[in-house]
């Protein structure tokens with residue numbers, strides 16, 4: 147399970163967020179106002195690229211890892227609750243389970259080399275699923291990807307390197323009250 151501690155005290159930008167975070171979130175708000183919904187993830191992923199290239203983006207507080215599992219830090223929570231920007235810190239050996247998302251997402255690698263495994267899902271009896279790995283991508287800083295809601299982009303992210311990984315995730319959902327609200331957890335058939 148991910149670190150379940152509340153990840154933001156208030157809406158808006160984290161008090162120590164870099165100016166590049168503010169600029170990116172302004173851009174996302176503009177994209178959401180002006181772009182057809184099905185084009186939003188790709189446009190947000192494009193806007194994420196310069197943020198991923200910004201040196202010193204995260205202060206020490208926002209780079210803190212979790213001891214038992216990966217750690218989420220909210221960098222910005224949209225006051226209108228349209229989206230949330232989260233940095234996730236992955237220590238070596240940490241990763242997610244196989245999951246889908248409840249809303250669109252645009253994700254990028256800020257630091258390190260995570261793996262992303264993609265799955266084709268089939269529902270079987272009892273609401274359980276069979277997940278067959280279709281692709282495994284060894285990512286590098288600057289790489290971006292988009293995720294559609296539901297189980298069509300089921301995946302797993304993990305850090306099998308010897309170094310810390312930091313990824314940035316923009317989700318079309320408010321995650322202040324419940325950081326795990328974005329995830330659809332699967333019960334896998336054995």
Ligand SMILES: [Fe+2]
Pocket residue numbers: 245246247301
């Ligand atoms: Fe995910």
